[in-house]
Amino acid sequence: MxxxxxxxxxxxxxxxxxxxxxxxxxxxxxxxxxxxxxxxxxxxxxxxxxxxxxxxxxxxxxxxxxxxxxxxxxxxxxxxxxxxxxxxxxxxxxxxxxxxxxxxxxxxxxxxxxxxxxxxxxxxxxxxxxxxxxxxxxxxxxxxxxxxxxxxxxxxxxxxxxxxxxxxxxxxxxxxxxxxxxxxxxxxxxxxxxxxxxxxxxxxxxxxxxxxxxxxxxxxxxxxxxxxxxxxxxxxxxxxxxxxxxxxxxxxALENFIQQRTRIAERYLEKLADWPQITLPQLPTSYQYRHSWHLFAIKINEDAAKMNRDTFMQKMVEKGIGTGLHYEPPHLYRYYRETFGFKVGDYPKAEDTGSRIVSLPLFADMTLTEQDRVISAMAEIFEQCGEHTQNRLYAKNSEHSGPGLQPGGGLAFAK
Ligand SMILES: Cc1ncc(COP(=O)(O)O)c(C=O)c1O
CATH class of the missing domain: 3.40.640.10 (Type I PLP-dependent aspartate aminotransferase-like (Major domain))
Structure with missing residues (x-):
């Protein structure tokens, strides 16, 4: 590393x-x-x-x-x-x-x-x-x-x-x-x-x-x-x-931190616009708000990216860049499946999002040079990765009984 x-x-x-x-x-x-x-x-x-x-x-x-x-x-x-x-x-x-x-x-x-x-x-x-x-x-x-x-x-x-x-x-x-x-x-x-x-x-x-x-x-x-x-x-x-x-x-210092985070987040929105490999955060249009930009979370579009989220995260680490996973849907953790009977398929949007979401680096004193490093690393990863295709993260037919690593590097939840 x-x-x-x-x-x-x-x-x-x-x-x-x-x-x-x-x-x-x-x-x-x-x-x-x-x-x-x-x-x-x-x-x-x-x-x-x-x-x-x-x-x-x-x-x-x-x-x-x-x-x-x-x-x-x-x-x-x-x-x-x-x-x-x-x-x-x-x-x-x-x-x-x-x-x-x-x-x-x-x-x-x-x-x-x-x-x-x-x-x-x-x-x-x-x-x-x-x-x-x-x-x-x-x-x-x-x-x-x-x-x-x-x-x-x-x-x-x-x-x-x-x-x-x-x-x-x-x-x-x-x-x-x-x-x-x-x-x-x-x-x-x-x-x-x-x-x-x-x-x-x-x-x-x-x-x-x-x-x-x-x-x-x-x-x-x-x-x-x-x-x-x-x-x-x-x-x-x-x-x-x-x-x-x-x-x-x-x-x-918080107001200043939020201003700095907003600048980085807005620059991600601008620089990553229209990349087919990712979906940017979707923002509400029906009410007025101020986003505090705690996280800048994108979704990996597996078909266009030709990789799943976990592969993307691993490749970012190899390039010296950390990312965050917020979150795997908690209803699919063992306690919640066993106690309340939750199962794969109960909340399709959360499960789809949870399998594709990844938070990009974002902190108050992040420099634009650091942000450019993130964006260049992403561009290189998507360019180089055309060759392998990975499995979807939530494999419904997996033999795993709960979250666990798949051979392709992804997480699997069994029904
Ligand atoms: C949505 C949400 N709820 C609760 C918590 C728990 O916060 P704490 O770590 O301060 O207990 C967190 C922390 O990551 C969170 O993101």
Whole structure:
């Protein structure tokens, strides 16, 4: 592999952020404390959100949101089959059932299919703003009102995304954002919940720290009194000050990061237009939005490219370029097939997309020279690869019982 490997994503961390982390480490207080409080305040301002709670991860945020919405075993949650498995895992961890509706051409949940999926057991609709592109939320909030449902937006990829002129997080029910290192801003690991529901947020704040009704800073700080009560058993999902030290500076730089990502994404759209070997991301025309360009995900057109997605990814690695796979449809993982009876063919668009999707390198301080390297590598790969033909990734007649490598390098899911 060449020395100058270009990753598909990398964080952009300023000297000021490094100094803040160092100051935190020297301060004597490194877990949840004043820097988390300051970060939550900054997030509240940025998102224009009524209430914000910082957490260890977005997965923790999704889990606590569902628990605080009162999700019970036997309840149903409507979501998408093209997402990171965490979205489905948190539903299953609450003992509830994920009910999926297929995606549309934008990779997001097809909102026109949601009403037909509602049953008397439905409690929550869980749209995912995949790649940083917002789902068409108005119709979902109308359904939520009509059927008395909660909406939890998985905005893990969507900090800085706007829908109809408003930031995701500034309106609606409840949203969860991720600050994982490949996201538009990072705290190492980390996440937050924003919500308009004060009582949900009170419950989240208790559940995120053992069920204790006071935070550690209040207990150990100068004003502290070390007694507390435990109204319910909770989790250990709190964010640390070390993470918040990084987050405060990342958040201050976020608008700039999004501008830089947008420039790279728009240049991909322009330079890769009309390549028959790929399908570019499809963008909605029926509503207004600001894409935060967390991912630039294309689909490989196997016939024209004369290769499948995994072969393409392998060839990019050989040229010293990383790409990302977001995502294989999680309903086809073993647990979900065995527990809920999902099978190949249930969600044809998500499965087709999941077998062909690949994220190209995109990060805030990516240079145009680096981007040109990606585009030239793709051109060379498609030019040289005319000679071999590869199998489709989801081979229906495969003897594999779950996802696994095919002889051609692709993944196979058996029915
Ligand atoms: C759509 C989606 N949901 C949830 C998560 C989980 O986020 P975290 O890693 O912060 O727990 C991710 C992270 O990749 C994601 O992309």
């Amino acid at each position: 060449p020395d100058n490997f270009l990753p598909f994503s990398k964080p952009c961390i300023s000297q000021a952020a490094k100094d803040e982390v160092s100051a935190c480490l020297s301060s004597g207080w490194i877990t949840t404390g004043p820097r988390v409080q300051a970060f939550e305040k900054a997030l509240t301002n940025y998102l224009q959100a009524p209430f914000v709670s910082a957490l260890a991860t977005a997965t923790a945020g999704l889990h606590l949101s569902l628990l605080s919405m009162g999700l019970q075993p036997g309840d149903e949650v409507i979501t998408t089959p093209l997402t990171f498995v965490a979205t489905l895992n948190v539903i299953a961890l609450c003992g509830a059932k994920p009910v999926l509706v297929d995606i549309d051409d934008t990779y997001n949940m097809d909102v026109s299919q949601v009403e037909a999926a509602i049953t008397s057991d439905t409690k929550v609709i869980l749209p995912v703003h995949l790649t940083g592109l917002p789902v068409d939320l108005d119709s979902l909030y109308t359904l939520a009102q009509k059927y008395d449902l909660r909406i939890l937006e998985d905005a893990a990829q969507a900090i800085g995304t706007h829908y109809k002129g408003r930031p995701i997080g500034s309106f609606g029910d409840t949203q969860v954002f991720s600050f994982h290192p490949n996201k538009n801003m990072t705290t190492g690991e980390g996440g937050c919940i924003s919500s308009s529901d004060e009582s949900l947020m009170q419950q989240v704040n208790i559940l995120k720290f053992h069920g204790i009704d006071k935070n550690a800073w209040d207990r150990y700080g100068k004003k502290g009194n070390q007694h507390y009560d435990v109204p319910m058993p909770g989790y250990k999902y709190n964010m640390m000050d070390i993470q918040a030290a990084l987050g405060i500076h990342q958040l201050a």
